[in-house]
Amino acid sequence: MPHASFPGRAGPHPHGGAGILPRPDLVVCEECDALYRRPLLRSSERSRCRRCGALLGRGHALALPGILALTLAALAVFVIANLEPVVQINLRGVHNEASLPGALRHTWQSGERLIAVMAGMAAFVFPLLVILLRLYVVLPLVLWARTPPGWIVAMRTLRFSSRWSMVEVLMLSALVSIVRIASMAHAVPGVGLFGFGALALLLAALDSAGLHRLWDCADELRAR
Amino acid sequence: MSRPDEPQALGARTLGLHGCHICGLVSELQGVPLEKARCPRCHAHLHRHANLGLQRTWAYLFAAGVLYVPANVLPVMSTASVWGGRESHTILGGILELWHSGSWELALIVFVASIAVPLMKMIALSLLAASSQRGAAWARPERTRLYRMVEAVGHWSMLDVLVVVLLVAMVRFGALASVQPESGLLAFGTVVVLTMLASESFDPRLIWNRRPDDE
Numbered sequence: 001m002p003h004a005s006f007p008g009r010a011g012p013h014p015h016g017g018a019g020i021l022p023r024p025d026l027v028v029c030e031e032c033d034a035l036y037r038r039p040l041l042r043s044s045e046r047s048r049c050r051r052c053g054a055l056l057g058r059g060h061a062l063a064l065p066g067i068l069a070l071t072l073a074a075l076a077v078f079v080i081a082n083l084e085p086v087v088q089i090n091l092r093g094v095h096n097e098a099s100l101p102g103a104l105r106h107t108w109q110s111g112e113r114l115i116a117v118m119a120g121m122a123a124f125v126f127p128l129l130v131i132l133l134r135l136y137v138v139l140p141l142v143l144w145a146r147t148p149p150g151w152i153v154a155m156r157t158l159r160f161s162s163r164w165s166m167v168e169v170l171m172l173s174a175l176v177s178i179v180r181i182a183s184m185a186h187a188v189p190g191v192g193l194f195g196f197g198a199l200a201l202l203l204a205a206l207d208s209a210g211l212h213r214l215w216d217c218a219d220e221l222r223a224r
Numbered sequence: 225m226s227r228p229d230e231p232q233a234l235g236a237r238t239l240g241l242h243g244c245h246i247c248g249l250v251s252e253l254q255g256v257p258l259e260k261a262r263c264p265r266c267h268a269h270l271h272r273h274a275n276l277g278l279q280r281t282w283a284y285l286f287a288a289g290v291l292y293v294p295a296n297v298l299p300v301m302s303t304a305s306v307w308g309g310r311e312s313h314t315i316l317g318g319i320l321e322l323w324h325s326g327s328w329e330l331a332l333i334v335f336v337a338s339i340a341v342p343l344m345k346m347i348a349l350s351l352l353a354a355s356s357q358r359g360a361a362w363a364r365p366e367r368t369r370l371y372r373m374v375e376a377v378g379h380w381s382m383l384d385v386l387v388v389v390l391l392v393a394m395v396r397f398g399a400l401a402s403v404q405p406e407s408g409l410l411a412f413g414t415v416v417v418l419t420m421l422a423s424e425s426f427d428p429r430l431i432w433n434r435r436p437d438d439e
Contacts, residue, residue, distance in 0.1 A: 026250040028243025031428040034233035051233040052368040098393035106393045112405040173386035212248040
């Protein structure tokens, strides 16, 4: 683990007077407010807070084009996972299947609309936002080395959406529902379930690449 | 007092340095009052430590605690079939069904996700909020780790909401068999959302706040 050392104060503001001076040479632990000099991290290295053990940063394991490729893959998998049934069921010769959009529609029609909205946000809207916003911010960085219009709003919405996107939970709940229904009918996982499994892995990989790195990339580009 | 074995570190704020909780950039305030300071990179307020923060956490926790009762007492779904008649299922009932059908592993997972996690989250966050409010100095690294765990497991409780939504779509055989979501599920989902909001509104840096008589 690279050594973190305690920094001192910077000199007075370069322009004099009151102001807010960015200090990209420092990191502050988000969980306990401990202050460190920003360590130089090689690929797959990570630094942790000495005091509370929180993750401070990771090395550039995944370059920007890699992030873009994963995001495009996630978009393709998202479309397939939503078009295909998650589970297929057979009850005394009658066949039935449920895809995620279909399940949301039927829950809406059953009258419990708020539940349909809640599930739709967690399993459909936020995952889609995560993919589209990541594409929106990474694509211009990779192709034209610049940030898109509305960069700050896009990045902050992306952070919020990642928190509320629950693809991996959907995957587990499909497995539980198959077992729950087993006493009544025969159910098997559909292509959509494997799609959501792959999507969960892709989103986890993107998540570990971190948003702080994208902020830093944009800063570096502007500084050039 | 801090424990002798607790690793020492400089608190950023005591040096007028503030880490942004949104984008991570560290800013040095030079003559700008913290209440007015915004992150130069993402424009978020740098001041996250107002007492309002803890009040918000308490409010979310209180609402979640109140709704936890109907979420577990009211049925979350009902099944109707020509051979089984009409039945209502609660969260706990669903877990028992899984258990009796022989899938004790899944029963355990659902029990942890639906019953244990929301309850433990509410207890853990109450403990964290109460101890931070009093500026307690004990077990700071451990309490920070507890918060990290609460953050990591929180959204898994949404499991049961998605299970019912999928069952509604799977079991559509007209008069033969059908599944309906019930109002308990809405209470349950709201508890999950409220506990997630509570843990988001809690700033773990409050755990490390020192009182003047500290040290």
